[in-house]
Amino acid sequence: MNPFEFKNPTKIIFGKDSIKKLENEIPTDAKVLLLYGGGSIKTNGIYNQVKKALEKVNVTEFGGIPANPEYAVLMDALKIIKNENITYLLAVGGGSVIDGTKFLASAAIYDGDTPWDILSKNIRTEKGMPFGTVLTLPATGSEMNSGAVITREETKEKLAMGGPGLFPEFSILDPQVIASIPQRQLANGITDAFTHVLEQYMTYPVEASLQDRFAESILQTLIEIAPKILKDPTDYKAASNFIWSCTMALNGLIQKGVPTDWAVHAMGHELTALFGIDHARTLAVIAPSHYKFNFESKKEKLEQYAERVWNITEGSIDSKAHTAIEKTITFFHELGINTKLSDYTKDYDGTAEEIAKRFTNRGWLGLGEHQSLSPDKVEKIVKMTY
Amino acid sequence: MNPFEFKNPTKIIFGKDSIKKLENEIPTDAKVLLLYGGGSIKTNGIYNQVKKALEKVNVTEFGGIPANPEYAVLMDALKIIKNENITYLLAVGGGSVIDGTKFLASAAIYDGDTPWDILSKNIRTEKGMPFGTVLTLPATGSEMNSGAVITREETKEKLAMGGPGLFPEFSILDPQVIASIPQRQLANGITDAFTHVLEQYMTYPVEASLQDRFAESILQTLIEIAPKILKDPTDYKAASNFIWSCTMALNGLIQKGVPTDWAVHAMGHELTALFGIDHARTLAVIAPSHYKFNFESKKEKLEQYAERVWNITEGSIDSKAHTAIEKTITFFHELGINTKLSDYTKDYDGTAEEIAKRFTNRGWLGLGEHQSLSPDKVEKIVKMTY
Known part of the structure; x- marks a missing residue:
């Protein structure tokens, strides 16, 4: 066995109807950006469950994160984070939405020239904006790790990023979401x-x-x-x-x-x-x-x-x-x-x-x-x- | 599968000669109480490795925690924690020393009548004094969980305690310690x-x-x-x-x-x-x-x-x-x-x-x-x- 260090602080909340537990996990004084993908969460009921659990919280929304989360789209979300003084991110989606959210968690407090550096120079994120996830599509494991992969259509590139600052604070895993996939x-x-x-x-x-x-x-x-x-x-x-x-x-x-x-x-x-x-x-x-x-x-x-x-x-x-x-x-x-x-x-x-x-x-x-x-x-x- | 919540934030540092990494884990301004058992760490070399790694830190010692960690002995350690304004605990031992340290991490900031309540009334520890461990005897898993069992000779009782405040911040696992067990x-x-x-x-x-x-x-x-x-x-x-x-x-x-x-x-x-x-x-x-x-x-x-x-x-x-x-x-x-x-x-x-x-x-x-x-x-x- 090789030497290793292991730490994974993500809290997993697993089970039927667990989305309603969201309300216990996000600080009530947070300014939340709710991030999602193509909008399937609006037809399968997950969006409504999330909104209900967040009734008492100030929530802004950003939908349309594509599969293979696209840098240009995420840069639009980043503008909202800055303009609206967002303090907490909530990814509701699969690996693409969660990975995109991780990029934003890093980019939101990155103070270099351009957030593209995080990817192109592979800069490790020691601290990011806090975020949680509601998983809607199991596959990538992004809900309990600190890595992400971002795509840039302009240059046809797909690059990885990560760091200890990019573990979700919590991830909600409700197996019922599988039914509509x-x-x-x-x-x-x-x-x-x-x-x-x-x-x-x-x-x-x-x-x-x-x-x-x-x-x-x-x-x-x-x-x-x-x-x-x-x-x-x-x-x-x-x-x-x-x-x-x-x-x-x-x-x-x-x-x-x-x-x-x-x-x-x-x-x-x-x-x-x-x-x-x-x-x-x-x-x-x-x-x-x-x-x-x-x-x-x-x-x-x-x-x-x-x-x-x-x-x-x-x-x-x-x-x-x-x-x-x-x-x-x-x-x-x-x-x-x-x-x-x-x-x-x-x-x-x-x-x-x-x-x-x-x-x-x-x-x-x-x-x-x-x-x-x-x-x-x-x-x-x-x-x-x- | 039943519903569950899972969070385990302990950092594991695993491998040969990993005890020297202690110096990166404990804040240099901490006042540390180093806790150990019957003294075998002084003959097998572990004590010296720990002391060397903590050269730059203020360390007080408390040895003699017995197998089935005894309440009366731990109460002596608690006095030292209070009198010396200890801010960080370091358990160097097996499950008994680590469990005893968990009791102390809880008792050090417990403000009820008597720390015995934590055990007899099964009071959950939400927050404890921070602590780490150097494992010398694998068995109980205490190095990566938030539970402990304490014995009281006076009443011939052995009772459990725990809570999310009792995960070690880090645990150092060096397989070489097995050689002298x-x-x-x-x-x-x-x-x-x-x-x-x-x-x-x-x-x-x-x-x-x-x-x-x-x-x-x-x-x-x-x-x-x-x-x-x-x-x-x-x-x-x-x-x-x-x-x-x-x-x-x-x-x-x-x-x-x-x-x-x-x-x-x-x-x-x-x-x-x-x-x-x-x-x-x-x-x-x-x-x-x-x-x-x-x-x-x-x-x-x-x-x-x-x-x-x-x-x-x-x-x-x-x-x-x-x-x-x-x-x-x-x-x-x-x-x-x-x-x-x-x-x-x-x-x-x-x-x-x-x-x-x-x-x-x-x-x-x-x-x-x-x-x-x-x-x-x-x-x-x-x-x-x-």
């Missing part, structure tokens, strides 16, 4: 969380037995609940395990004391930036090729994954490891998620070279758990997805 | 953590799939590392998994969203209060009889435990569940832990009646996950341990 988003959420775990697990063994088993626990639970959720999103028990698995997949716990990879995300972000493919789907495109390309360095963990998660106990290490990759692809397919870039676009020619070039320009010369995944290897992996 | 304490630590998990797991199913798997992960890891640790406490990898398993066993995570029992602890505490038997050993005495007595209401989880933790996949539910109890007893025996009260004392006559009477007097009329374990049932369970 479209199938496509449910499948994305399962795939996103599943891949988050893989990024923190599919590396090399360091005898971190407990972390490995926790990671496997999340994978097993996602596999178990996936067909139930897709069949019936009103299945409250399955929905509960779905939400909690997504949160635990990326709240920092399973990555402590182990090597992590994150190259799948790095490559996947580029596919979203270039083609607008859903984040989760880009991960399902990249992951299988990534594991095949890096087979030798990952095969011990692939074998452990094969045995413990997929019950593949017969055969050689190589055979078990390969079968586990195939099982993973089948799992994505059963969710209705395609796993080839060519399934999403016909304009894939040159994508691998473009991504490799971007990584080179950013100085990303060695990704992955061994810091050895150079741009030429990235190019090969992306080509395998055509 | 005597075998008896190592066996106790494994048994204690194992039983903590069972108290939060061996109830009835609520389809909290992730929590169940996390609990099973800790049990599997403890079973895996137990022989390694007892054979060679300098095995750093096993020690790392041992410490982290003990911490995760009782930091609140696995108990959220599921029913919990804790009747084994309630009965076990009385055996310590009456006979001075090591806490962990009382749990190993009570647990098997408790599961046998409550077999019908616990057998579904006993079967799941049998299958997933002990790989018992053949036979009826009852048969698998019974075998799992026997496996648990064997596990304790292999640790060198006896599982009958009569193994520890010849004066056991009347113990069951005495414990039942105490529970009646305290109004503890329905323990366990169904609040149905009445004092007459407690009496029967304790008799089964003779």
Whole structure:
């Protein structure tokens, strides 16, 4: 087990009708900016529940944060925060709204030249404006971590930010929200969380037995609940395990004391930036090729994954490891998620070279758990997805 | 899955030579009371490491906190806190020293008649004096939770306390401390953590799939590392998994969203209060009889435990569940832990009646996950341990 530090102060409020507990969490003298996305919360009842719980609080609203939260849109919200002397942010949405809110929590008190620096210079946020979340779409784990990813359409970039000042003060998780989520988003959420775990697990063994088993626990639970959720999103028990698995997949716990990879995300972000493919789907495109390309360095963990998660106990290490990759692809397919870039676009020619070039320009010369995944290897992996 | 709230703000600092990081965690203008136990930290080098890290801080010391931290001793420490205007507490020890420190963190700012009220009236501590810990003996999980158990020799009582004000600000976990722990304490630590998990797991199913798997992960890891640790406490990898398993066993995570029992602890505490038997050993005495007595209401989880933790996949539910109890007893025996009260004392006559009477007097009329374990049932369970 590697050395680590772990602290996660976010308060989780989990359960049926928990949105009404909002009123206990936000100071009554706060000036709140309520942030949300495309407006589905107005049709599924969540908006009304939130407004009712905040009756006694001064609330301004900002809707329209898009999937892959867009810098230009967020800059409009930032103006409101400054002009209205907002003191507290409330994200009501999925990962995009929460990530956008994290950027705003940082930008609201950033005193450099331009908030873009926070992203382009990867400036760590030690302190941000306080904020809470009401999760409406489980997937990213953003409700219980301190990281965010922001997109800038103008430059076709998608960059990460974070810091200890960006943990939500609280997050409200009501499994009933699952009932109104479209199938496509449910499948994305399962795939996103599943891949988050893989990024923190599919590396090399360091005898971190407990972390490995926790990671496997999340994978097993996602596999178990996936067909139930897709069949019936009103299945409250399955929905509960779905939400909690997504949160635990990326709240920092399973990555402590182990090597992590994150190259799948790095490559996947580029596919979203270039083609607008859903984040989760880009991960399902990249992951299988990534594991095949890096087979030798990952095969011990692939074998452990094969045995413990997929019950593949017969055969050689190589055979078990390969079968586990195939099982993973089948799992994505059963969710209705395609796993080839060519399934999403016909304009894939040159994508691998473009991504490799971007990584080179950013100085990303060695990704992955061994810091050895150079741009030429990235190019090969992306080509395998055509 | 049941509704829950979860927040755990303790910062964990984990790894080799992490004690030196103390200097970054305690404010330099603090007046620190350094609390420890019987003095083993002076022979194993930990005391020197702590003092070196605190060179720039004003430190007063209080040693001699006994196993089962004694109220009268702690009241002496409380005088020092008041007289010396102490502002920060640092526990260097195992669960007893940390629990004692939690009592002091609460008592130091309690303004009622007598600090005994905190225990006898079970007063929740919303705010306590800030404190950190350097863990020297993994077992209780006290380093990452907000609860404590205090003993009063005068009245032969052992009572619990807690509250959100009693999370350590930080806890330093250096697996190297395991190397100097005597075998008896190592066996106790494994048994204690194992039983903590069972108290939060061996109830009835609520389809909290992730929590169940996390609990099973800790049990599997403890079973895996137990022989390694007892054979060679300098095995750093096993020690790392041992410490982290003990911490995760009782930091609140696995108990959220599921029913919990804790009747084994309630009965076990009385055996310590009456006979001075090591806490962990009382749990190993009570647990098997408790599961046998409550077999019908616990057998579904006993079967799941049998299958997933002990790989018992053949036979009826009852048969698998019974075998799992026997496996648990064997596990304790292999640790060198006896599982009958009569193994520890010849004066056991009347113990069951005495414990039942105490529970009646305290109004503890329905323990366990169904609040149905009445004092007459407690009496029967304790008799089964003779």
